[in-house]
Amino acid sequence: MVLALILIALLAAGVLAMIxxxxxxxxxxxxxxxxxxxxxxxxxxxxxxxxxxxxxxxTERAAVMRRVSALIAAAQVTGRPVVALRHGWRDPGMRFLSxxxxxxxxxxxxxxxxxxxxxxxxxxxxxxxxQDGFADGTxxxxxxxxxxxxxxxxGLDAAACVATTAEAALNRGYxxxxxxxxxxxxxxxxxxxxxxxxxxxxxxxxSAS
Numbered sequence: 001m002v003l004a005l006i007l008i009a010l011l012a013a014g015v016l017a018m019i020x021x022x023x024x025x026x027x028x029x030x031x032x033x034x035x036x037x038x039x040x041x042x043x044x045x046x047x048x049x050x051x052x053x054x055x056x057x058x059t060e061r062a063a064v065m066r067r068v069s070a071l072i073a074a075a076q077v078t079g080r081p082v083v084a085l086r087h088g089w090r091d092p093g094m095r096f097l098s099x100x101x102x103x104x105x106x107x108x109x110x111x112x113x114x115x116x117x118x119x120x121x122x123x124x125x126x127x128x129x130x131q132d133g134f135a136d137g138t139x140x141x142x143x144x145x146x147x148x149x150x151x152x153x154x155g156l157d158a159a160a161c162v163a164t165t166a167e168a169a170l171n172r173g174y175x176x177x178x179x180x181x182x183x184x185x186x187x188x189x190x191x192x193x194x195x196x197x198x199x200x201x202x203x204x205x206x207s208a209s
Contacts, residue, residue: 024160027134029134038150040152041081042133043119045087086113162185
């Protein structure tokens with residue numbers, strides 16, 4: 001009986017790993033031209049489900065959203081593009097896992113997947129279904145069209161979609177600045193490790209404080 005339970009647990013762990021591996025993968029991408037100097041603000045996964053049902057303290061959530069709003073206003077004043085990534089689970093395995101263990105959080109097309117204000121009113125919105133916002137090439141194409149070579153990143157979750165998208169941007173040669181005062185999910189053990197890796201690779205950290 002014990003052996004059977006162990007085998008079932010190992011099988012379940014293997015299936016889970018197969019589902020999560022492509023979700024967490026960091027894409028490489030083609031190097032961007034060095035003459036692309038324009039900067040853009042990239043906002044990641046600031047959606048109803050993740051903000052309202054996520055594990056973030058209300059005070060931290062409110063503070064981050066104030067800073068994000070200020071970043072949007074500053075970008076719009078200077079004419080910098082503002083791009084919002086909107087996450088939605090589309091893979092059947094992840095949709096099943098979301099319904100089973102995450103109360104249906106982040107399902108593509110659901111009301112909870114909607115961007116919150118004022119992110120819902122930015123000029124450019126791109127849908128994604130994995131942690132890496134560059135994975136399907138849509139963000140690459142938009143930033144190429146806009147002539148962007150530098151990204152200022154805010155949003156959530158710090159150790160997941162923020163870190164993975166930032167690393168994918170570094171792989172392509174973007175100048176990356178992470179606004180630590182405008183990201184959620186810095187608590188715990190994962191973010192310090194991913195933060196150190198990003199800094200080692202050339203990402204800058206910025207804060208209003």
